[in-house]
Amino acid sequence: MPATASRLSVFTESVIRGTTRLANQHGAINLSQGFPDFDPPEELLKALEKATRGPFHQYAVTWGAPRFREALARKIQRFSGLPIDPDRHLVTTCGSTEAMMVAMMTACNPGDKVVVFSPFYENYAADAILSGAEPIYVPLHPPDFGFVLEDLVKAFEQKPKAIIVCNPSNPTGKVFTREELLTILRLAEEHDAFVITDEPYEHIVYAPHEHVHFAALPGAFERTITCNSLSKTYSITGWRLGYVQAAPEVIAQARKVHDFLTVGAAAPLQEAAVAGLELPDSYYHELQALYARKKEVFLEHLRATGLPFTEPQGAYYVMLDISPMGFKDDTEASERFIKEAGVAGVAGSSFFREPVHHLIRFHFAKKEETLHAAGERLRKYTSGKM
Known part of the structure; x- marks a missing residue:
């Protein structure tokens, strides 16, 4: 064998x-x-039942059903303030798990280095290896799981192609402060690196902490690849609906990766999920x-x-x-x-x-x-x- x-x-x-x-x-x-x-939410269950009786049982548009992406763009803009174009800034994926793999393969060539904070969600190391990248680990220190600036500077001196930031963090529950994120952005700009963010817990934050959308920081959008999912916000982990959000030039490449990884997310579930994206504040x-x-x-x-x-x-x-x-x-x-x-x-x-x-x-x-x-x-x- x-x-x-x-x-x-x-x-x-x-x-x-x-x-x-x-x-x-x-x-x-x-x-x-x-x-x-x-x-x-009951609104999602009713929408799912309705979607099973609609014309949604064949392939949707590969990078996401139009109605889903339009609702998603409105929801993102509502909470981040970013003017998102559903046709130019989004790719619908099979959960944030696929979104991360798409982001890694879009950003990195084999042999590139990627900064990963430790502890980290276990997929990140595997994503790096599968995409041919080499992880550079930067420790986070309890009790608040912050990073030491010198450690991060040394990591960026190794010329990584990207850094992965999970915010709020799995497994620690850390919420990165605006100041911490601005430090990461400054180093990414200095070394011309992508920032790949994983943000599925954006709406599960405990006072006085607040979630900051990295892509909405001044000057961050062009180098940020945001990965997210609907799984945690709407309690639908089994629906496997996620997305990549980025600048049009990045999304054009991410669509290629997504197309040949999974073709597309489930069409009836995208239709039903619109009801969740339209829920009030x-x-x-x-x-x-x-x-x-x-x-x-x-x-x-x-x-x-x-x-x-x-x-x-x-x-x-x-x-x-x-x-x-x-x-x-x-x-x-x-x-x-x-x-x-x-x-x-x-x-x-x-x-x-x-x-x-x-x-x-x-x-x-x-x-x-x-x-x-x-x-x-x-x-x-x-x-x-x-």
Whole structure:
């Protein structure tokens, strides 16, 4: 048998999705893979039912159904202030996962370098390797997971083609400040690099923190490739609807990559999703309040365990420090939490370039009763009462 591609030997299958499979096997409450256990807005469900009876069962326009892109452009402009042309600035993708791959393959040639903050969402390293790029890792430091300017300057001195910025961040919940983003922009301008942003948690931010759209910073639009999705904002992770937003010259190239990766996102789902994109501002205020409440419910249980954790500024993840429990490492801890406590979290080492083996990432995008059930199990397990 011929050997498979050598680049596949340097990364594994997704640890997150693998943890979900283990959780399902043992009947654990799944706080590993970040998807809700509650329905999308009723407006979306009704629109989906209607779309299944409409003429939307064949290919849409490859880079996105016109009605979807038009609604998306209006929504982006409403929140970022950017004048988005649906025909020149957008490509609809199969989730932000494809959007990131499209962005990487559009920006980078094989052998180019890409700056990645660590900890990072696990796809980023794989995206770099699959596109032939070399990651340059810059550590983020707890408790606020900020970067040290000297570290970032040294990374840019290696002449990267791009930097990846996840904001709000998965897995840490960090929300980058405007000042931090302006520093990144200044260095990208100085070294003529793209800034690839991943922003699916843009509407899940906790006061007093605020999300800043990187592309809307002064002078940033021409070098920013924004990746985003509808998954988290509308609780439709299974619909796999995302997009790339960039300058027309970049989008013209991104369309080529997208066309030959997936041809196009699901046509009936694009039609139905328009109803979500047209929801009023009140929906987004209620979404923030909903997740702020879920955060407090879950963190109250974590406080009762006595284990350290970093409170998230945005997104819906929290990193729990399990070092006081005496496990060999986070992989052992994750497996034992699933099998013995009945709660699934992701081994934190899968997000770090550095040798960090004392953290478990949990998410709280669940019904309150689910969070209470998981919290009670964690409290009993950590106190030795199970």
